[in-house]
Amino acid sequence: MAENKIPYKIYLEESELPTAWYNLRADMKNKPAPLLNPATHQPMGFEDLRPVFCDELVKQELDDTTPYFDIPGEIIDFYKMYRPSPLVHAEFLEKALGTPAKIYYKFEGNNTSGSHKLNSAIAQAYYAKKQGLKGVTTETGAGQWGTALSMACSFFDLDCKVYMVKVSYEQKPFRREVMRVYGASVTPSPSETTAIGRKILEAHPGTSGSLGCAISEAVEVATGLEGYRYVLGSVLNQVLLHQSIIGLETKAACDKYGIKPDIIIGCAGGGSNLGGLISPFMGEKVRGEADYRFIAVEPASCPSFTRGKFAYDYCDTGMVCPLAKMYTLGSNFIPSANHAGGLRYHGMSSVLSQLYADGLMEARAVEQTSVFQAAELFARVEGTLPAPESSHAIRAAIDEALKCKETGEEKTILFGLTGTGYFDMTAYQKYNDGVMTDYIPTDEELEASFAQLPKMD
Amino acid sequence: MAENKIPYKIYLEESELPTAWYNLRADMKNKPAPLLNPATHQPMGFEDLRPVFCDELVKQELDDTTPYFDIPGEIIDFYKMYRPSPLVHAEFLEKALGTPAKIYYKFEGNNTSGSHKLNSAIAQAYYAKKQGLKGVTTETGAGQWGTALSMACSFFDLDCKVYMVKVSYEQKPFRREVMRVYGASVTPSPSETTAIGRKILEAHPGTSGSLGCAISEAVEVATGLEGYRYVLGSVLNQVLLHQSIIGLETKAACDKYGIKPDIIIGCAGGGSNLGGLISPFMGEKVRGEADYRFIAVEPASCPSFTRGKFAYDYCDTGMVCPLAKMYTLGSNFIPSANHAGGLRYHGMSSVLSQLYADGLMEARAVEQTSVFQAAELFARVEGTLPAPESSHAIRAAIDEALKCKETGEEKTILFGLTGTGYFDMTAYQKYNDGVMTDYIPTDEELEASFAQLPKMD
Numbered sequence: 001m002a003e004n005k006i007p008y009k010i011y012l013e014e015s016e017l018p019t020a021w022y023n024l025r026a027d028m029k030n031k032p033a034p035l036l037n038p039a040t041h042q043p044m045g046f047e048d049l050r051p052v053f054c055d056e057l058v059k060q061e062l063d064d065t066t067p068y069f070d071i072p073g074e075i076i077d078f079y080k081m082y083r084p085s086p087l088v089h090a091e092f093l094e095k096a097l098g099t100p101a102k103i104y105y106k107f108e109g110n111n112t113s114g115s116h117k118l119n120s121a122i123a124q125a126y127y128a129k130k131q132g133l134k135g136v137t138t139e140t141g142a143g144q145w146g147t148a149l150s151m152a153c154s155f156f157d158l159d160c161k162v163y164m165v166k167v168s169y170e171q172k173p174f175r176r177e178v179m180r181v182y183g184a185s186v187t188p189s190p191s192e193t194t195a196i197g198r199k200i201l202e203a204h205p206g207t208s209g210s211l212g213c214a215i216s217e218a219v220e221v222a223t224g225l226e227g228y229r230y231v232l233g234s235v236l237n238q239v240l241l242h243q244s245i246i247g248l249e250t251k252a253a254c255d256k257y258g259i260k261p262d263i264i265i266g267c268a269g270g271g272s273n274l275g276g277l278i279s280p281f282m283g284e285k286v287r288g289e290a291d292y293r294f295i296a297v298e299p300a301s302c303p304s305f306t307r308g309k310f311a312y313d314y315c316d317t318g319m320v321c322p323l324a325k326m327y328t329l330g331s332n333f334i335p336s337a338n339h340a341g342g343l344r345y346h347g348m349s350s351v352l353s354q355l356y357a358d359g360l361m362e363a364r365a366v367e368q369t370s371v372f373q374a375a376e377l378f379a380r381v382e383g384t385l386p387a388p389e390s391s392h393a394i395r396a397a398i399d400e401a402l403k404c405k406e407t408g409e410e411k412t413i414l415f416g417l418t419g420t421g422y423f424d425m426t427a428y429q430k431y432n433d434g435v436m437t438d439y440i441p442t443d444e445e446l447e448a449s450f451a452q453l454p455k456m457d
Numbered sequence: 458m459a460e461n462k463i464p465y466k467i468y469l470e471e472s473e474l475p476t477a478w479y480n481l482r483a484d485m486k487n488k489p490a491p492l493l494n495p496a497t498h499q500p501m502g503f504e505d506l507r508p509v510f511c512d513e514l515v516k517q518e519l520d521d522t523t524p525y526f527d528i529p530g531e532i533i534d535f536y537k538m539y540r541p542s543p544l545v546h547a548e549f550l551e552k553a554l555g556t557p558a559k560i561y562y563k564f565e566g567n568n569t570s571g572s573h574k575l576n577s578a579i580a581q582a583y584y585a586k587k588q589g590l591k592g593v594t595t596e597t598g599a600g601q602w603g604t605a606l607s608m609a610c611s612f613f614d615l616d617c618k619v620y621m622v623k624v625s626y627e628q629k630p631f632r633r634e635v636m637r638v639y640g641a642s643v644t645p646s647p648s649e650t651t652a653i654g655r656k657i658l659e660a661h662p663g664t665s666g667s668l669g670c671a672i673s674e675a676v677e678v679a680t681g682l683e684g685y686r687y688v689l690g691s692v693l694n695q696v697l698l699h700q701s702i703i704g705l706e707t708k709a710a711c712d713k714y715g716i717k718p719d720i721i722i723g724c725a726g727g728g729s730n731l732g733g734l735i736s737p738f739m740g741e742k743v744r745g746e747a748d749y750r751f752i753a754v755e756p757a758s759c760p761s762f763t764r765g766k767f768a769y770d771y772c773d774t775g776m777v778c779p780l781a782k783m784y785t786l787g788s789n790f791i792p793s794a795n796h797a798g799g800l801r802y803h804g805m806s807s808v809l810s811q812l813y814a815d816g817l818m819e820a821r822a823v824e825q826t827s828v829f830q831a832a833e834l835f836a837r838v839e840g841t842l843p844a845p846e847s848s849h850a851i852r853a854a855i856d857e858a859l860k861c862k863e864t865g866e867e868k869t870i871l872f873g874l875t876g877t878g879y880f881d882m883t884a885y886q887k888y889n890d891g892v893m894t895d896y897i898p899t900d901e902e903l904e905a906s907f908a909q910l911p912k913m914d
Contacts, residue, residue, distance in 0.1 A: 008537045011468045080465045081549070081840040092538070110567045112842040112877070154837045174882035180889040181836050379638050380611045383538040385569040420569070422879045425631035432637040 009086040010253040017084055018248035019071055021241045024279045025064035025351060027286050030358055032064070032237065032350035033325035036312060041457060044322055052219060053238075054229050056127040060238040069241060071123075072130075078122045078155055079245070082111035087253040088417075092381040094401070101404035103397060104259065105417040106250045106277060107384070112178065115387065115419030116273050117148035117233050120242035124231045125152035134227035135159025139189065139214030141168055142342055143175030144387075144419065145233035150184035160184040161228075163191070163217045166209035175423050189214035196220055210334065211344070212317020219320065234270030235315065235324070235349050243276025246416065251280040254414075261292060261414035263400055267392035268296040268305065268363070269342055271349030277416040278361075285360060294361040295400075296352065297392040299371075300440045302335040304328060304348045305356055305363035307446060312456050313347055323454060326353040329441075330449030336439035340368055340427035341388025346449075366395045367438040372431040374398050375421070387419040388427050466543040467710040474541055475705035476528055478698050481736045482521035482808060484743050487815055489521070489694065489807035490782035493769060498914060501779055509676060510695075511686050513584040517695040526698060528580075529587075535579045535612055536702070539568035544710040545874075549838040551858070558861035560854060561716060562874040563707045563734060564841070569635065572844065572876030573730050574605035574690050577699035581688045582609035591684035592616025596646065596671030598625055599799055600632030601844075601876065602690030607641035617641040618685075620648070620674045623666035632880050646671035653677055667791065668801070669774020676777065691727030692772065692781070692806050700733025703873065708737040711871075718749060718871035720857055724849035725753040725762065725820070726799055728806030734873040735818075742817060751818040752857075753809065754849040756828075757897045759792040761785060761805045762813055762820035764903060769913050770804055780911060783810040786898075787906030793896035797825055797884035798845030803906075823852045824895040829888040831855050832878070844876040845884050 025031055034043040049058045060069065071079075090103040108116035128136050135158050140146030146162040153160035162184050169176055169188035176186050189209045190197040194217040200207065207213075222230035233239065254261065264281055266274035274296055284290040296305055304327045314331040315321040328347040335344050348356075355361045368388070375391035377398070378384070386394060397415040404411050421428060430436040482488055491500040506515040517526065528536075547560040565573035585593050592615050597603030603619040610617035619641050626633055626645035633643050646666045647654040651674040657664065664670075679687035690696065711718065721738055723731035731753055741747040753762055761784045771788040772778040785804040792801050812818045825845070832848035834855070835841070843851060854872040861868050878885060887893040 007471050014464050078840075112836065112840060112879075114879075151837075151840060155840075173886070174879075177882040177886045177889055178842060178879075181833055181842060181885055183837070376638055379569065380608075380640070383535075383569060383608060383612075385635060385638060422569075422571075422631075422635075425634040428638055429630070429634045432634055 006089055006257045006259065008091065009088050010257060011086055012084040012249060012252055014080065016252055016256070018245055018252065019076065020068040021071055022244040022248055022279050022283060023063065023067055023069060023241050024244070024283055025237065026067035027283045028354065029286060030354055032354045035322040035324055038314065038319065038321070038323050041323070051223055052230050054124070054127045054131050054133065056130065057124060057238050060241055061236060072126060075122055075126050082118065083245070084249050085110060087250055090382055093378060096377065096381040097398065097401050097405065099401040099405040100408060100410045101401040102410065102412045103401055104261070104412070104414045106246060107417045108246060109384070109387065109417065109420035113144060113148035113151055114422060115144045115148065116243060116246060116276065117145045118151060119245050119276070120233060120239045120272065121148035121152040122155065123242040125149065125156045125158055128229055129156040129158055133158065133229055135161060136229055136231045137161040137163070137218040137222040138231050138233070139163045139211060139218045141165050141211050141344065143168060143172055143179070143423065146184070146186070147175055147178050148233065149231065150179040150182035153184065154182040161221060162186045163189040163214040165189055165211055165214050172423065189217050191217060194220045210317055215316045216320060234272040234345065235347065237351060239272050240275035240279070240349060240351050243272050244279040246273065246276040247279040247281060250277065250414070260412060262411040263293045263295060263413045265295045265297060265393050265396045265400070265413065265415040267343060267389050267416070267418060268298045268348065268352065269389065270345045271352040273416050273418045275349050275352050282355065282360065295396055296356070296361060296363040297396040298363065298365050299335065299339060299341065299343050299392065300365040300367045300438065301339040302329065302344055303365040304346065306365045309450055309453065310353060310357050311453055313453055315347065324350050326350050327356065329446060330452045332452050333449040336441070338437050338439050340430060340436065341424070343389050343392065364396060366392055369436050369438055371395050372428070372436060376431070385421045386417060387421045388424050390418040393417065463546055463714045463716065465548065466545050467714060468543055469541040469706060469709055471537065473709055473713070475702055475709065476533065477525040478528060479701040479705055479736050479740065480520065480524055480526060480698050481701070481740055482694065483524035484740045485811065486743060487811055489811045492779040492781055495771065495776065495778070495780050498780070508680055509687050511581070511584045511588050511590065513587065514581060514695050517698055518693060529583060532579055532583050539575065540702070541706050542567060544707055547839055550835060553834065553838040554855065554858050554862065556858040556862040557865060557867045558858040559867065559869045560858055561718070561869070561871045563703060564874045565703060566841070566844065566874065566877035570601060570605035570608055571879060572601045572605065573700060573703060573733065574602045575608060576702050576733070577690060577696045577729065578602070578605035578609040579612065580699040582606065582613045582615055585686055586613040586615055590615065590686055592618060593686055593688045594618040594620070594675040594679040595688050595690070596620045596668060596675045598622050598668050598801065600625060600629055600636065600880065603641070603643070604632055604635050605690065606688065607636040607639035610641065611639040618678060619643045620646040620671040622646055622668055622671050629880065646674050648674060651677045667774055672773045673777060691729040692802065692804065694808060696729045697732035697736070697806060697808055700729050701736040703730065703733040704736040704738060707734065707871070717869060719868040720750045720752060720870045722752045722754060722850050722853045722870065722872040724800060724846050724873070724875060725755045725805065725809065726846065727802045728809040730873050730875045732806050732809050739812065739817065752853055753813070753818060753820040754853040755820065755822050756792065756796060756798065756800050756849065757822040757824045757895065758796040759786065759801055760822040761803065763822045766907055766910065767810060767814050768910055770910055772804065781807050783807050784813065786903060787909045789909050790906045793898070795894050795896050797887060797893065798881070800846050800849065821853060823849055826893050826895055828852050829885070829893060833888070842878045843874060844878045845881050847875040850874065
């Protein structure tokens with residue numbers, strides 16, 4: 001159907017929407033390595049993981065052979081509130097760059113959580129409800145994941161306890177208030193509500209908290225309360241499975257209008273968006289049916305892919321969670337304080353790590369001032385103020401389009417615009433005021449961090 | 458085509474989009490009264506208004522006979538970035554209320570300005586550019602209009618000078634930063650940059666400013682600088698003309714799917730959204746082709762329609778702008794400090810005022826705690842956190858739907874959801890914390906304000 005005129009924004013019809021998630025692992029020749037018990041270093045199975053995660057989600061986490069999982073009707077119902085998301089032909093950006101390249105982006109930000117995180121939040125809340133649970137716990141940094149989860153829990157009438165890194169809780173009160181509108185309880189972490197929180201507060205009075213500490217508190221509460229489980233918004237295999245909805249819709253829209261991307265670009269923190277966007281395209285690549293270039297874009301201040309080690313590491317700073325084999329900077333790595341956006345996680349999805357190790361995907365690191373420069377241009381010409389995270393992908397897409405301008409190639413570039421920056425104006429203010437700076441960790445810093453990697457047999 | 462299955466969200470195809478704005482005045486039997494010169498009380502014509510507004514916009518302002526104005530191609534190009542906006546079937550809200558009523562809403566918030574204001578901003582910027590101007594000036598309170606205008610000016614490479622009420626400039630820095638991303642200069646008002654600003658600062662050192670003062674500064678700059686004009690985001694006839702795009706899209710979507718609204722509801726501050734939404738439907742009503750109930754919803758703390766006088770009044774607090782015949786609380790009226798949302802204007806569009814005076818439209822006033830209650834319910838079940846302004850319409854739509862529940866009537870209710878509340882979280886926080894209060898002005902307060910109305914011959 002390549003003869004269809006391509007509209008500026010492609011919205012699939014309800015009847016064209018995906019009804020199953022795609023599990024890329026089923027088609028991967030080299031499967032991602034299993035999670036290991038941090039004490040025994042043995043692979044963790046269903047019984048090991050179910051005290052922490054919902055049963056159905058553990059099954060999804062461990063399943064690397066089933067290619068498709070039907071999306072339950074209740075989740076499809078919720079998806080229709082904000083999906084399909086549009087695939088946009090960025091013709092204003094093309095014109096501004098004067099490039100012969102064709103640029104498309106899949107825009108996931110038109111919902112109140114402001115990002116793609118809702119795609120997995122609603123799935124995780126659904127399975128918790130189906131299991132008869134009372135509620136879930138989680139951690140959040142800037143608050144995108146916490147907001148998404150609070151919306152999902154509100155929809156299924158589940159209790160939602162969010163541990164929000166204290167510095168964000170205080171400096172970003174507006175996302176906190178969005179979560180409260182949705183009925184979530186939001187606790188600044190570390191807190192007096194958990195043993196680990198009290199311990200940390202005793203050792204470090206006045207600490208502003210960290211994601212690792214918030215994870216530990218959320219896990220402690222989930223495993224200690226009857227009828228609760230812990231949920232996580234990125235990194236995990238189950239999250240990439242749910243996020244495949246992004247790629248499946250994108251692929252359907254491309255197929256409908258005869259769009260064949262040459263390069264597919266996504267920002268990468270823990271990998272939830274990138275993994276979701278590329279899934280069906282990467283599936284074609286690993287099955288040998290088509291070829292694409294994939295580019296993961298990460299902050300130069302937190303360069304897991306480009307400077308990390310592919311090794312087993314702790315998923316949390318507290319070193320209590322399972323070990324995952326991934327590109328990692330070490331579980332104690334914390335990006336420089338001048339780093340304004342998200343994408344701060346020290347590790348990376350095991351699925352994406354394996355694909356990168358196998359040479360199926362490229363990665364590049366970009367500095368934040370160049371990211372905000374791209375964000376500003378994009379906001380002005382395409383009319384949407386992007387999230388700092390998403391703007392990493394914009395930066396790379398612009399750079400590829402400018403290369404096409406030099407060579408005259410009419411490549412088709414597709415990128416994921418994961419969200420909007422409406423709650424990130426403090427970072428934009430720094431950029432507007434010309435006081436934003438860059439930081440690249442030194443080799444010495446990284447070596448010190450790698451020294452903390454667990455010793456494997 | 459009533460047999461088409463109605464999707465949850467109706468997006469018109471690009472080929473189905475309106476190509477002309479509808480000028481309701483052309484069909485009104487009683488035309489809105491003309492603007493008068495504040496000194497002479499004589500009707501203002503083209504030559505009187507062109508020092509302040511762009512020529513083409515003055516023509517639109519004065520034209521009450523031409524029913525349609527073609528939308529220039531450049532504006533249609535910009536519209537496609539964020540239009541069509543979806544007409545949403547609020548089935549989750551219906552279910553939550555247990556009402557037999559059908560509820561639809563036209564959602565204008567999915568753009569970075571966060572509201573419908575962009576529809577007129579881009580038109581006004583276009584005509585300024587076409588006239589060869591260098592830039593425009595305006596005032597903004599909370600910042601929705603200023604944001605929309607800064608986006609529009611950036612698109613056409615026009616300078617944009619925004620005078621932002623000082624208290625908002627300081628308390629709502631994030632909208633200010635969005636405007637700066639789009640290259641606008643934002644000045645807290647009153648400022649030292651104008652004669653009127655210096656005069657006010659001298660008389661009231663430390664004043665936190667007002668919309669009326671910001672208007673005066675913006676007009677002074679526009680009329681004093683070569684190549685500049687002043688623009689305004691509501692109240693004016695030209696604004697309602699541009700905003701008719703909301704109603705035209707809604708009508709096209711309704712017609713496509715055989716939806717026949719019984720009741721059409723919009724929030725009303727200056728009238729830009731309400732006027733735009735109802736235009737084509739009201740056109741049918743005044744031409745005797747169909748009947749609808751129209752309900753304007755305003756804050757009980759700023760009740761222009763329900764408690765104001767239909768009289769000639771100043772459009773600004775400074776009493777330098779033209780006189781308009783409208784429902785007004787008096788140009789010195791300022792809503793109580795506890796009023797959290799927008800819809801603060803003392804007057805109302807002359808078009809809507811005439812329709813209300815002629816009994817073609819109803820109005821009701823609602824208190825803000827009940828508005829935020831409706832907003833919270835809507836956010837939870839429909840997944841979008843609404844602007845406080847828009848939530849006035851939600852409140853009335855819910856109330857009408859609950860009446861249907863009592864009577865068993867299956868009425869079709871349509872309302873305008875003008876925007877999102879992402880920059881209004883301070884107000885939501887008050888509601889979350891249970892410290893939001895209501896205030897209804899006393900008769901004595903209003904009488905004192907009415908005493909300031911200009912004495913007409």
